[in-house]
Amino acid sequence: MSMNEKRDPKRQTLEQEIETAIDEETAGLDPSEAGKIREKVRARVLEEVERERRIRTAKERREEERRRREEKRRERLHEEGEMFERFNRNFRFQHIVMFTSVIILIVTGMPIKFPEYVLSRYVVNLWGGIHNTTLVHRTGAVMLIYFMVHHLLYTVLSRRGRRDLVLLIPTPKDARDAVQNVRHFLGKTEEKPRFGRFSYIEKFDYWAVYWGCVIMIGSGLFLWFEGIVLKYFPKYILDVALEMHSDEALLATLAIVVWHFYNVHFNPDRFPGTLMWWHGRISEHEMKEEHPLEYEEIMAKREKQEGAEGPSR
Amino acid sequence: MRGKFLAAGIFIALGVVAQGFWTPADAKISLEKCTLCHGKPEFRKILVDGKIRDLFATDDSLKGSVHEKKTCVDCHFDVSEIPHRQRPKRVTCTHCHFKGNAEGAPQSDAYLEYFRSVHGKAIAGGNTKAPLCQDCHGSHAIFKVKDPGSDVSRLSVAETCGRCHIKIYAQYKTSIHGVAVSRGITEAPACTGCHGEHKIYDHKDPKSSVYATHVAEQCSTCHASVLIMSKFGIEAEQVATYQNSFHGVASGFGSRTVANCASCHGIHDIRPPEDPLSMVNPRNVPTTCGKCHPGANPNFALGKMHVDSHDKESGIIYYTALFFKYLTIGTMLALIAHIFLDMYGRTRRLRGE
Numbered sequence: 074m075s076m077n078e079k080r081d082p083k084r085q086t087l088e089q090e091i092e093t094a095i096d097e098e099t100a101g102l103d104p105s106e107a108g109k110i111r112e113k114v115r116a117r118v119l120e121e122v123e124r125e126r127r128i129r130t131a132k133e134r135r136e137e138e139r140r141r142r143e144e145k146r147r148e149r150l151h152e153e154g155e156m157f158e159r160f161n162r163n164f165r166f167q168h169i170v171m172f173t174s175v176i177i178l179i180v181t182g183m184p185i186k187f188p189e190y191v192l193s194r195y196v197v198n199l200w201g202g203i204h205n206t207t208l209v210h211r212t213g214a215v216m217l218i219y220f221m222v223h224h225l226l227y228t229v230l231s232r233r234g235r236r237d238l239v240l241l242i243p244t245p246k247d248a249r250d251a252v253q254n255v256r257h258f259l260g261k262t263e264e265k266p267r268f269g270r271f272s273y274i275e276k277f278d279y280w281a282v283y284w285g286c287v288i289m290i291g292s293g294l295f296l297w298f299e300g301i302v303l304k305y306f307p308k309y310i311l312d313v314a315l316e317m318h319s320d321e322a323l324l325a326t327l328a329i330v331v332w333h334f335y336n337v338h339f340n341p342d343r344f345p346g347t348l349m350w351w352h353g354r355i356s357e358h359e360m361k362e363e364h365p366l367e368y369e370e371i372m373a374k375r376e377k378q379e380g381a382e383g384p385s386r
Numbered sequence: 387m388r389g390k391f392l393a394a395g396i397f398i399a400l401g402v403v404a405q406g407f408w409t410p411a412d413a414k415i416s417l418e419k420c421t422l423c424h425g426k427p428e429f430r431k432i433l434v435d436g437k438i439r440d441l442f443a444t445d446d447s448l449k450g451s452v453h454e455k456k457t458c459v460d461c462h463f464d465v466s467e468i469p470h471r472q473r474p475k476r477v478t479c480t481h482c483h484f485k486g487n488a489e490g491a492p493q494s495d496a497y498l499e500y501f502r503s504v505h506g507k508a509i510a511g512g513n514t515k516a517p518l519c520q521d522c523h524g525s526h527a528i529f530k531v532k533d534p535g536s537d538v539s540r541l542s543v544a545e546t547c548g549r550c551h552i553k554i555y556a557q558y559k560t561s562i563h564g565v566a567v568s569r570g571i572t573e574a575p576a577c578t579g580c581h582g583e584h585k586i587y588d589h590k591d592p593k594s595s596v597y598a599t600h601v602a603e604q605c606s607t608c609h610a611s612v613l614i615m616s617k618f619g620i621e622a623e624q625v626a627t628y629q630n631s632f633h634g635v636a637s638g639f640g641s642r643t644v645a646n647c648a649s650c651h652g653i654h655d656i657r658p659p660e661d662p663l664s665m666v667n668p669r670n671v672p673t674t675c676g677k678c679h680p681g682a683n684p685n686f687a688l689g690k691m692h693v694d695s696h697d698k699e700s701g702i703i704y705y706t707a708l709f710f711k712y713l714t715i716g717t718m719l720a721l722i723a724h725i726f727l728d729m730y731g732r733t734r735r736l737r738g739e
Contacts, residue, residue, distance in 0.1 A: 188635045203639035255724075258731030300681050309689030312703045315632070316695055320710030324717065332721045341732060 091118055154357025157371070161233055165353050170220045171282075177213030178289075179326050181206050186319055214293055221286050240270050241280070247273035269366040278333060285325040292318035417445050419468045420458045447526040450535075479519040500584040504591070515550070522546050538583075541567055544576045551577075557654040562661075573614050580604055599637055601646040602628060627692035643678075650674055650691070666691070 095114055099107035127133055160168075184193035184206065200206045227234035250266040250273050257265050266272075271279070295302050295314040302311060338346045349355060360368040423429060424443045431439045448454050459465055461477045482491040500506050500519075508516035522538055529536035537546045544567060548555025558564040558577075566574035580596055587594035595604050606625040608614050615622040628634040628647065636644040650666055657664035665674045668687040676682035694700055695707040 184639075185632070185635055188638050194639070197639050203636045203641050204643075206639075255727055258727040260731065260734055300679055303679075303685045304681065304683065305685075307685050307688030309701070309703065312689055312693045312700075313706050316703050316706045317710070320707060320714065324710065324714040327714065327718055328721065331718065332725070335725050340728075 087122070091115060149356075153359070154361075156354040156356055157360060158353050159349065159355040160353035162353070163227060163231065164233070164237075165350060167220060167224055167227065168350055170216060170223070174213045174216035174220060175325075175329070178210060178217065179322070181210040181213065182322055183326070185210075186322065211297060214290070214297070217286065218290055221290060237270075241276050243273075243276055243280075247276060267365045268363060269370075270364055272363070274336060278336070281325075281328055285321060285328075288317055288321045289325070292321070415457075415459045415465065415468055417457050421445065423469070443526065451524075451526060451528050452530060453526075453528060476518060477520060477525070483519075496584040503582075503584060503586045504588045505586060517550065521549075538578075540572060540576055540578075541570065543578055547577045554654050561652070561654060561656045562658055563656060573608065573617065575608065579608075596648075598642040598646055599640055601648050602634065602637060605647045621692075623694055624692050627694050631693065645678065649677070 091114070092111075095107075095111045099110055102110070124137070127137070180196060181200065184190075184196045185203075187193055197203055197206050200209050228238040229235070250268065253262065253264070253266040254273075256262045292314040295311060296318060299311055302314075337343060355364075357368070421444050424441055427442065429441050431441060433439060443458070448456060453461070461479075461481070462474045463481060465474050480497055482489040483493070483497055484491075485493045485495070487493060497519075501510070505516050509518065522543075524537045527535070527537075529539075531538055533539060534541060536542065544555060544558055544564065548558075559568070563574050563576075567576050582595050585593075585595075587597075589596045589598075591597065594600065602625060609620070610622055610625040612622040625647075629638060633645045637646055652665045655663075655665070657667075659666045659668070661667060662669070664670065671687040671691075672682040672684055675686045679686070690700065693703060695703050698704050
C-alpha cells in the first residue's frame with residue numbers, strides 16, 4: 074500500500090472523507106467492532122483506488138480485464154469444476170459446415186416441396202426466381218457432399234475419429250439405457266441411466282444424419298444429373314429418386330426441428346442452449362451428470378498416468 | 387297569265403328544293419336505290435391484280451341474319467348519295483355496337499377489348515390484312531354464335547381463323563381436338579376455346595391465355611374437370627400430376643423455359659399417344675424430351691410421365707412413398723413420445739412427487 078508514500082493533499086481529503094463516513098455509520102456500535110469495520114473498509118477502498126489508478130493506459134486496462142476473467146474462471150471452477158474438451162476443432166468445424174449446408178438446403182428445398190404457400194413464393198423471390206433457387210440448393214448440396222467426404226476421412230484417418238465411430242455403434246446397453254430412462258421419466262426408478270461418451274439419444278442423432286445424408290445425397294445426385302442417370306437407368310428410377318428425396322427431406326427436417334432442437338435448446342436443463350458446438354468444452358459438473366462413465370474412464374486414465382510418473386506430487 | 391305560271395313554277399321548284407331541308411337524311415336511301423345496281427346478277431369489280439370483288443347484294447342478303455330488319459345504309463352509313471362516287475369505307479361495327487347504344491345492338495366490353503388484342507393492335511399499326519369484326523363474323527350473313535350457320539360458331543370458327551392462319555388450321559384439323567370438333571363434339575376446343583375470342587394476345591405476351599406459364603391453367607379448364615373428362619374416358623389427374631412434378635412447380639414459380647403441356651403434347655398438333663405421329667407416342671418421346679434434355683434416349687420413355695405417388699398403379703413409386711410415410715409417422719411418434727415422457731418426468735420431480 075502506497076498510502077505512506079504519498080501524502081499529497083488530495084489523498085488526505087479522500088482519507089478524511091472516508092473516515093467521516095465510517096464514523097457516521099459505526100456511531101452506534103462498540104469501539105472494537107467499529108474499529109474492525111473501519112480497518113476493513115479502509116483497506117477495501119484504498120485497494121479500489123489503487124486499482125483504478127493503475128488502469129491508465131489501454132494496456133493496463135486489458136491486463137485488468139484479463140485478471141478479472143481469470144477470477145471469474147476460478148470462481149466458476151469452484152462451482153462447476155474443470156473444463157474438458159469434448160469436441161475437438163476438426164469435429165466442430167464439420168458440425169458447422171453440416172448445419173450451414175443443411176439450413177441452406179432446407180430453406181431452398183421446402184418451397185419446391187410446398188409451392189402453394191406464400192412463404193414459399195417469398196423465399197423463391199428472395200433468391201431471384203426458381204432457377205436461382207435451384208442453384209443455391211445445389212451449392213448447399215456441394216457443401217454437404219464435402220462434409221460427408223471430410224467426415225468419412227475423419228472417421229478413418231483421425232485417432233479421435235476412429236474412437237468416436239466405434240463408440241457410436243449401438244450396443245445392447247443403449248436399449249437397456251432407453252428402457253431405464255423411460256422408467257425414470259415415469260418415476261418407476263430414481264436413478265438416471267449412466268451414459269458413456271455418447272448416450273443412445275446422441276447415437277440416434279448421429280445415425281439418423283448418416284442415413285439422411287446417404288439418401289439425400291444419393292437421390293439428389295440422381296436428380297441433378299438426370300441425363301447421365303437416364304443413359305443407364307429407365308425413367309421411373311428418377312421418379313423413385315424424387316419420391317425418396319422429397320419424403321426423406323421432410324423426415325430429416327422434422328427430426329432436426331423437433332428432436333434435435335428439443336435436446337439442445339428446449340430441454341429445460343439446457344435452455345436456451347450452449348456454445349458447446351463452438352468452443353467444444355464441457356464442465357466437470359455436466360460430465361458427471363450426462364456422461365459419468367466417460368468421466369470415470371478419463372479419471373482412471375489420469376490416475377494410471379500419474380501413477381506411472383511416480384509419486385512426485 | 388304568263389306571270390302566274392312563272393310564279394307557280396318558281397314556287398314548285400323552291401318546294402322541291404326546300405323538301406331536302408326537312409326530310410331526315412338516314413331514311414333517305416332506300417333498299418331499292420341500292421339494288422338498282424347491286425341487285426344485278428354478276429355485279430362485280432375486277433381488280434388490277436386479277437382478283438374479283440363480288441358486289442352482288444339484294445334484300446335477301448340480310449334475310450335470316452341478325453340484321454334482318456336493317457337496310458344497306460344502316461351500316462354503310464357513309465353512303466350519302468346514289469350513285470356513290472367513292473368506294474364506301476369498311477363498315478365500323480362500333481357505330482352501333484357500343485355500351486349504351488340506342489339501336490338495341492348487343493352491348494359488351496368485348497368490342498373494346500378487341501382493340502387491345504393482337505388483332506386490334508395490328509389494325510392500329512396499319513396492317514390491312516388484320517381482321518375487323520366482319521372478317522370473322524361475316525358481313526351480311528351474321529348469325530348468333532349459337533347458330534350453327536354462324537362463321538364463329540364452335541364448329542365453324544376454326545375454319546374462319548384458318549382463312550388467315552392456314553398452316554395452323556391444317557395442323558389443327560387432323561389433331562385430336564380438331565377431329566373431335568369436326569365430329570360435332572361440343573366440349574372439344576376450337577381456336578377460341580384456348581386463345582379467347584376478342585382478347586387474343588400474342589403467346590409471348592404475359593396477358594395471353596397461352597403464355598408459357600398460363601398453359602397449364604388453360605388446359606386444366608377441361609382436362610382437370612372430371613365431369614368433362616369422364617365423357618371421353620380421359621384421366622382428370624393429368625394437370626394435378628403435372629403441377630406436382632418439378633416441371634409444374636417451376637412453371638408455377640414463373641419459369642418460362644421449363645416444359646408445360648404444349649412443350650410435350652404439341653400446340654396445334656396434339657394427338658393421342660397411340661397415334662404414331664403424336665409427340666407423346668413412346669417411340670417419339672426421346673425426340674420430344676430431347677428438345678430440352680440433350681442426349682435423350684429410349685430410357686426416357688420407360689416410365690409414366692404423369693406420376694401419381696398415391697396411385698397403386700405407380701408400382702415402386704407408390705411403395706417408396708408408402709414406406710417413407712410410415713417411417714416418418716413412426717419415427718416422429720417415437721421421438722415426440724420420448725420428449726413428452728422427459729418433460730412429464732421433469733414436471734413430476736419439480737412438483738416433488
